[in-house]
Amino acid sequence: MSWERTELLGSPQTNTSPGYSCDTVKKPIEIYVFIDPMCPECWSLEPYLKKLSIEYGRFFTLRPIISGSSKPLTHDNFEQPRKLKEIWERTASRTGMSCDGDLWIENPIHSPITAYLAIKAAELQGIRFGKVFLRKVQESLFLRKQDISQESVLLECAKSAKLDLQEFHSDLHSISAKKALQCDYKLNHEMEIDYMPTMVFFHKNIEEQGIKISGLYPYEIYVRVLSEMLERLPIPSQHPSLEEFARHYEVIGTKEVSVVYNWSIEKAEREMKKLQLKQIVEKIPAKHGTFWQYIDTN
Numbered sequence: 001m002s003w004e005r006t007e008l009l010g011s012p013q014t015n016t017s018p019g020y021s022c023d024t025v026k027k028p029i030e031i032y033v034f035i036d037p038m039c040p041e042c043w044s045l046e047p048y049l050k051k052l053s054i055e056y057g058r059f060f061t062l063r064p065i066i067s068g069s070s071k072p073l074t075h076d077n078f079e080q081p082r083k084l085k086e087i088w089e090r091t092a093s094r095t096g097m098s099c100d101g102d103l104w105i106e107n108p109i110h111s112p113i114t115a116y117l118a119i120k121a122a123e124l125q126g127i128r129f130g131k132v133f134l135r136k137v138q139e140s141l142f143l144r145k146q147d148i149s150q151e152s153v154l155l156e157c158a159k160s161a162k163l164d165l166q167e168f169h170s171d172l173h174s175i176s177a178k179k180a181l182q183c184d185y186k187l188n189h190e191m192e193i194d195y196m197p198t199m200v201f202f203h204k205n206i207e208e209q210g211i212k213i214s215g216l217y218p219y220e221i222y223v224r225v226l227s228e229m230l231e232r233l234p235i236p237s238q239h240p241s242l243e244e245f246a247r248h249y250e251v252i253g254t255k256e257v258s259v260v261y262n263w264s265i266e267k268a269e270r271e272m273k274k275l276q277l278k279q280i281v282e283k284i285p286a287k288h289g290t291f292w293q294y295i296d297t298n
Contacts, residue, residue, distance in 0.1 A: 028205065029060035029229050034188065034198040036068030037119065037134060038112055040088050041216060042197040043142055044095035046135075047259035048219050050249070054260060055236035056226055060201075063127065064134055066116050066184040067196050081108055092288035095216075096255035096265065099142035100287045107147050114172075115148040118157075120180035121171035125163055133161040139251050143286055203229045219259065242271055246281050246294045254290040 033049070035042035049062065085101030092099045103109075115137060123130030136157035140146040146153045151172070158168045171177050187193075191200060195214040199222070202210040211225050227233045239245075239261060246252055258268040272292050275281045284291040 027059055027061050028203055029226065030202045030204065031060050031062050032065050032187065032191075032200040032202070033062055034065045034067040034191075034193045034196060034200070036066070036112075036196050037115060037137055037148070038068060038109065038141065039196050040091035040095075040097070040099045040142070043099055043138055044091065044097045044216060045197045046097065046138075047253070047256040048216075048222060050256055051219060051260045052222055052226070054239060054245075056223070056234055058237065059226065059230060059234060061127070062131065064119075064131060065187055066119060066181060067188050067193055067198075068112055068116060081105055089288075096258075096289045097142070097253055098286035098288040098291065100145050102287075103141070103145040107145055109147050109149050111149050113149075114151065115154065116181055117177045118154040118168075118172055120177040120184070121168055121174065122158065122161065122163055123180065124171045124174075124176060125167060129161060129163055133157055133163060135249075135251075136160045143251075143284060143291060201225050201229050243275060243280055246275060246292065250294045250296075251284065252292055252294075253286075254292075 033045070035045070052060075053062065081104040084104040088099045088101035088104070091097075092101075119130060119134050119137065122133035137148050137154070140153055140157055141148045148154065148157075154172070155165065155169065158165055191198075191212065193214075197216070198212060198214045200210050200212045211229065213221065213225060240248070242257070242261070245257070245260065249256075254265060254268045254272060257263065257272060258265050261268065261271075263271070269290060272281060272290070276283060276292070279295060281292040281294055284293050
């Protein structure tokens with residue numbers, strides 16, 4: 001495996017931003033994940049982040065950092081929506097993480113800045129809520145072809161993420177959310193992020209360096225980097241049952257199940273169909289691959 005895209009960096013000058021809890025100092029490793037919520041390659045990283053969190057989450061805190069451009073998207077060029085559709089479809093076919101490129105023809109997004117600010121606003125209620133909200137935004141975009149620049153869509157995501165809606169609505173238009181987004185852009189500049197997704201691993205006791213990995217890699221590479229930072233090969237935690245996994249994440253893809261449990265896509269699909277027969281999950285229509293929604297009976 002080539003490490004050409006992996007490099008050492010200085011420790012970040014900005015270590016906190018509004019809304020991040022002090023949990024980040026309790027675990028030895030902090031992982032910055034630089035993503036654009038509208039990037040299908042970043043969406044494709046989700047299965048590996050889930051697996052890493054389940055197996056080794058006791059050692060690190062994940063911190064999503066917004067990397068997308070806040071400039072309005074121009075669709076004056078007739079070919080641009082078609083090109084974006086083609087990129088999405090090609091990525092979905094290759095990765096198994098569905099993203100419906102028809103969005104760019106049927107319901108194109110013109111300005112992503114509202115979605116970026118919404119993610120920062122959600123993080124003001126805690127990093128955990130921020131990550132759940134980010135996932136809901138990605139599901140709305142890639143699976144449901146919704147315009148995530150619309151406030152009504154973002155409010156539905158906030159409701160689904162169980163945020164305090166009044167607080168979220170207020171924070172969405174706040175100086176705090178804008179400052180948090182600017183903090184993310186500053187980190188992008190400091191760490192010379194030029195490719196998405198990018199993960200940067202830092203050890204809280206080793207300030208002089210971090211390890212940056214740009215692009216998508218096999219899962220074993222992320223474990224290897226984590227082991228280097230810890231200076232030992234950690235023992236993975238036991239996996240939850242498939243039902244517990246579905247209950248915790250609420251919406252999961254067959255590809256995510258396959259990666260987390262080291263199953264083939266065929267076996268992952270069979271196991272999810274067993275839960276479907278028990279009325280534990282229901283199938284979500286998706287253009288590529290299969291996604292499942294946990295049925296909450298409470």
